[in-house]
Amino acid sequence: MIKIFCKSFPPELGGDGIVAERYLEYGERDALVFTVGNQKDTDRVRYLSESYDRNYVKKARDHICDGDFVWCHSTRLAIDLHRYMDRDDFITVHGLWGLIPRSSDSWFKYQRNRVAEYLFFKFMCKSNVTVVSPYSKRKLDGFVDPFYVPNGVDFSGFKNFKKDKKAVYLGRHHPQKDIGFVTEISKYLVSKGYRVHIGGKTNKYSLQDTWDSIDGLSYGYLDQDEKNRWLRGSKFLIQPSKWEGFPLTLLESLKYKCIPIIRDYSELSSIDLSKYFIFIDKENYKEKIEKAFEINHDFNELEKLLKSKYNWKKIIERYDKLFKKND
Structure with a gap:
């Protein structure tokens, strides 16, 4: 026992x-x-x-x-x-x-x-x-x-689903998560024609006044089914925390071919999944995301990794x- x-x-x-x-x-x-x-x-x-x-x-x-x-x-x-x-x-x-x-x-x-x-x-x-x-x-x-x-991650293989010009943030509103930077990235993606949702319960760290002023951006708590729907339909997960371990959200997003936009916390650039992450910081995030628009990922290798290792x-x-x- x-x-x-x-x-x-x-x-x-x-x-x-x-x-x-x-x-x-x-x-x-x-x-x-x-x-x-x-x-x-x-x-x-x-x-x-x-x-x-x-x-x-x-x-x-x-x-x-x-x-x-x-x-x-x-x-x-x-x-x-x-x-x-x-x-x-x-x-x-x-x-x-x-x-x-x-x-x-x-x-x-x-x-x-x-x-x-x-x-x-x-x-x-x-x-x-x-x-x-x-x-x-x-x-x-x-x-x-x-x-x-x-x-x-619970994974048995990719399923077919339509990807839209959407992105989502999943997590609590806390200084660790750098909600200000989440907002900057969201605003940039909206300017490129994306719909963005900032998940999580609002609190004193939330930026509702700013979010209300951005057309194409929504916010609010998502239950598990709603999270999965956003991940299925989104091209990007926005998760640029200041520090993390190995967030489960990253693996959940890859399960739906949703590419995480993250800082290189916990040296995740050294792992075999790193080619499916977009590593950014405040100085280069627009350039890095712009390049990501043009990348066509080989998801066959990702499928093998998620099945066999993760x-x-x-x-x-x-x-x-x-x-x-x-x-």
């Missing part, structure tokens, strides 16, 4: 919860997930608290017994639970905080997390570590010897092989 601890679980957003959900679907071993939310418990999922707080951590610790196989998602969770974890247990890092240089919304929070991550991986971590991005692997190589296991079933098989090595 694997006891999986994560800070989100579908339908809530979060790559950690999606990996846990896919393990329940494809994994070889029996597993029980302990997560955050206000849903009703099921046979395989336990909701310990409505949010990630001390109450969750206390209950999580109470559920770990000597000899349990623990799989912990996120550095924060690993720091809170590491005293209850052994060398045969696993931590999956979906993104690093302090080890990644960035401007933070909160200077104190950034410095605190930076010190905590450094101390944890340098001196305290004794469990196995997996990472979802090449950047995280390189940054942690000096502290631990992490296994690189990317995120995946399919969720294959990804979970890789986790199971790692688990067996440490039995």
Whole structure:
């Protein structure tokens, strides 16, 4: 039995919860997930608290017994639970905080997390570590010897669907996502005859006044079916975050032949899918997107990669092989 601890679980957003959900679907071993939310418990999922707080951590610790196989998602969770974890247990890092240089919304929070991550991986971590991005692997190589296991996508082959002059942003409205730059790119695409939708729930970081002034641009929350419709019909996904791990949205968009427009966060230019990304920054995004209008991608190679390497079933098989090595 694997006891999986994560800070989100579908339908809530979060790559950690999606990996846990896919393990329940494809994994070889029996597993029980302990997560955050206000849903009703099921046979395989336990909701310990409505949010990630001390109450969750206390209950999580109470559920770990000597000899349990623990799989912990996120550095924060690993720091809170590491005293209850052994060398045969696993931590999956979906993104690093302090080890990644960035401007933070909160200077104190950034410095605190930076010190905590450094101390944890340098001196305290004794469990196995997996990472979802090449950047995280390189940054942690000096502290631990992490296994690189990317995120995946449910994919059995491309289907025929019509592509329109459309583009979409999918994600929350937050400084990390650089909503101002999302707006600049959207405005440029609209000027080229594209319809653009900015997904996500509006909040204090949203730019509704600007968006309302742009003909051809819409915005608002999309449920899963609406997201899929936009990805099926769009040529581009707009996702120029300031920092990320390996966002699942990128793989979901490629599943629909929707090309992501991104910054090179987490060194994704080094992976075999990179030819299907448009890497931009604020100085060259118009030029890069203009060139992308003329590119005819060979999607046969992409189809092979998504089927053979990035399919969720294959990804979970890789986790199971790692688990067996440490039995």
